[in-house]
Amino acid sequence: MNEPVATLPAPMPEINPETKPFWEACAQGRLLLKRCEECGELHYYPRAICPFCMSAATTWFESKGQGSIYTFTITRRAGGDYARATPFVLAYVTLDEGPTMLTNIVTNNPEALAIGQRVAVVFHAAGEGAALPRFAPA
Amino acid sequence: MSIRGKAYIVGAYEHPLRVAPHHSLAQLHAEVAKGALADAGLSKNDVDAYFSAGDAPGMGVISMADYMGLKLSWMDSTETGGSSYVTHVGHAAAAIATGKCHVALITLAGRPRAEGMQTGTGVRPYFLSAPETGFENVFGITVVGMYAMAARRHMHEYGTTSAQLAAIKVTAAAHAMHNPNAMVRKLLTVEDVLASPLVSDPLHLMDCCVISDGGGALVVVSEAVKKSLRREGVKILGHGEAPKHLMGGRVDLTYTGARFSGPRAFAEARVTPQDIDYASIYDSFTITxxxxxxxxxxxxxxxxxxxVAEGNLRAPHGKLPWNTDGGGLCNNHPANRGGMTKVIEAVRQVRGEAHPAVQVKDCQLALAHGTGGSIGTRMGSATVILGKENA
Structure with a gap:
């Protein structure tokens, strides 16, 4: 069953000095991840300090923005800006580089989504210097 | 060093109200404190340690110590969401075991229902300005939505079904029929649960806990104090706690922090899951x-x-009699935090004071488990094991 999909809101994220480069890159259409130069592990959400070894030698690199759905839900009740956007899809996507990230799936047919389905990043402008990384079926 | 047998719960009280528009938050905390102290046969002036979490108003322990006029030598405001009060029981036992205090009071209270909260719409205020906030709130997260994603992944990996989840609610409703204060007092079927509206699929409205006002309190004391009281003590045998989170992006939503807190509690109590006669298990949602x-x-x-579908949770004769007060799913989930009521019903079971229809015969050992935060992101988990005085 296809349900009408409202336009997803794109609220301005809470940005701090540690995460500013991530959001600026999103505004330019690039998804950044962090890699630890000491232990070699990748992580998400991005931090200045590696959550695996506590090294401060973390560096940004660009993800290819492709992955698969780890899990998802069709949200039919929500609050705030999203109250008028239901039903919408909240999901975790596992990027091909490894880390899994919380996001939305942009689709006109949420009932057809499945765990494991391939998706690719899209960016929705969220005001000055930021865009939200969401995913659409690839 | 262990807390095993060093402290006893001697007072427990659950506020009878489920909607409290005419109470202040501080007043609810003080009312449950008074109730638990009266249950123990102690007075306010006996209290030398106080524990409360993020639901307490103002500066928490300090504001409530001022309101109630407490003189204290030990304060603990450990905040791990709904599991806080289970954690507090372990911390109180540890503080008593090391001689830091003798009479510990733990309170929880809240009035989300009076304040108009509705299932499925909440983003909790304590999620703001957390390091993860920018990466989560912008996507329209809801409490139910995050648990729903855990449920879907569990279904994917293990074949769990919505009907099996519904069986948990059906059991809670059957137990709540015996609790005159319960919010849901209606026998439910699996079909009823599946026919309730989807809030965030695969979770239906009836997969969710109630939203209620009220609260509860506990009094934990040393063996010396316990001996001076008429009430039989409920012995604290073991405790474990742990956070579980997203591990820098290595997400696995098919298990909870109970995988870490549980074994610690069992080891300290020197018992196994097969020894447990009754379990209060956190039930914010059926998947929890x-x-x-x-x-x-x-x-x-x-x-x-x-x-769960085989009826093992049903009291009094199931393999694991569970949440005999109706739990958060049907009885009470005050302040959106279910840890306190989990411990209170476990105390009732060990004392033999649960409703006769659901009282486990000769309940020697009970477990109470709390989950605070979200199994869809990060949580604080806490397990305590309680027993009769001679356990």
């Missing part, structure tokens, strides 16, 4: 119960669905 049962070792991993 299902995953926790597996994590605590009451059934093999991935077998929670068949375990």
């Amino acid at each position: 119960v299902l995953e926790t049962i597996e994590d605590l070792g009451f059934c093999p991993r991935g077998q929670g669905g068949p375990f």
